[in-house]
Amino acid sequence: MEIIDTHCHLYLADFTDDIDGILQRAGTEGITKFFLPAVDSETTEQLISLEKRFPGQCNAMMGLHPCSVKENYLEELKLVKNWLSQRKFAAIGEIGLDFYWDKSFTNQQIAAFEQQIDWAKDYQLPIVIHSREAMQQCIDIVRKKQDGHLKGIFHCFSGTESEAREIIELGFYLGIGGVITYKKAGLAELLEKIDLSALVLETDAPYLTPVPFRGKRNESSYLKYIAAKLAEVKQISVEEVARVTTENAGKVFVVE
Numbered sequence: 229m230e231i232i233d234t235h236c237h238l239y240l241a242d243f244t245d246d247i248d249g250i251l252q253r254a255g256t257e258g259i260t261k262f263f264l265p266a267v268d269s270e271t272t273e274q275l276i277s278l279e280k281r282f283p284g285q286c287n288a289m290m291g292l293h294p295c296s297v298k299e300n301y302l303e304e305l306k307l308v309k310n311w312l313s314q315r316k317f318a319a320i321g322e323i324g325l326d327f328y329w330d331k332s333f334t335n336q337q338i339a340a341f342e343q344q345i346d347w348a349k350d351y352q353l354p355i356v357i358h359s360r361e362a363m364q365q366c367i368d369i370v371r372k373k374q375d376g377h378l379k380g381i382f383h384c385f386s387g388t389e390s391e392a393r394e395i396i397e398l399g400f401y402l403g404i405g406g407v408i409t410y411k412k413a414g415l416a417e418l419l420e421k422i423d424l425s426a427l428v429l430e431t432d433a434p435y436l437t438p439v440p441f442r443g444k445r446n447e448s449s450y451l452k453y454i455a456a457k458l459a460e461v462k463q464i465s466v467e468e469v470a471r472v473t474t475e476n477a478g479k480v481f482v483v484e
Contacts, residue, residue, distance in 0.1 A: 229258040231455060231470045232477040233448045235322070235356065235383050235403055235430035236262050238286065239271060239278040242434040242445055251282065254448040258470065262448060263481060265289045265322040265356055265383070268296035269307050287318040287481065291344055294326040294358055297337045305340060312351055318481045320348045321356025322383055325369075328360040338369070345373045348380075354480045355380035356403075363387040367394050374398055381480060384432055389418055396426045401476055403430045406438035406446065409457050416461045424462055424472045428480065429454055 233254070243250055254262070262282075264275055266289050279288040290311045292304045312320070323344045325337050348355045359366040359382060370378065371394075382395050385402035392402060404427050408415045419427070429451055431438075437446035438453040452466075455473075459466045 229467055229470045230474050231257070231259045231429060231451055232261045232263070232474050233259055233431050233433075233451050234263050234381060234428045234477050234480070235265055235405070236433040236448050237264065237267070237435075238262055238433060238448070239264055239274040240434060243447075247278070250447050250449070251285065254451070257449045257452045259448050259451055260285065261477075262286050263289065263318055263356075263477075265293075265319075266291045266308075267293045267322075268304055272307070272311070289319040289321040289356060290317045291320045291323045291356075292340055293322055294324050294337045294341065295329060297333050297340050301333070301336050301340055305343060308344065309347065312347055317353065319354045319356050319380065320344050320351075321354075321380070322358040323355060324358035324383075325362035325366050326358060326360040327362045327365075338365075341366075341369060342373070345369070345378065349373070349375065349378060352377070357382045357400075358384070359387075363391050367391060367398070370395075370398055370400065379480060381428055381430075383430065384436065386413070386415060389421055392418065392422055392426075396422075401428045401480060402426055403428055404458060405430045405432050405454060406436040406442070406450070408454060408461070409439040410442070416457065419458065419461050424458075424464075424469065425476065427458070427473055428477045429458070429469075429473045 381403045383403040433446040459469045
């Protein structure tokens, strides 16, 4: 059984002391590939270094996270563009809109999101979207930019059924992580109505740890709990969940 963790920040300091163990434990659970979303220039070196250390397993994305869109966002975008011009990445991400913490840079977030979508089209790369308190705005921007070639994932999907269907109609996948195991989240009930062909699995490690480890550091090996919960929801085997979501991930990402 092969499973892909489509979204994990394994290059962060949380994993510095035991990254070998992290990957070994994941491998034991059949997780063979890890897709690493970028945040901003402060962690780019660690991101690229981890990919170089584990080629073929760890696959770097490049992009500017909406929470990192501040006064210097144009400088950050320039660095993103420079990296994109130098080499191939698995995707542009994570990018998007986050109006939960701070709305001071709303217009700048929108500008950065749209610019990075345009680069994705230029470089024929998928996008991985972060959306918090901004789901419909993200959907509307993707719809405006969709020319039939844009593809990607709405990471950590937690929207409504209507929003899920809009995303799927746009040719995008829903990233499903630990939230599906949270009783009060309502995601499991929603996913009963969504076809498995529209879903990919992710951990967002070290964040959003699934039950039974909620509150502790997340890691890629815990993807098995997410897969198991989704199998329970869909009333199918874990092996079927792994097979279909792995195929879906393979339709999204560019891997050298």
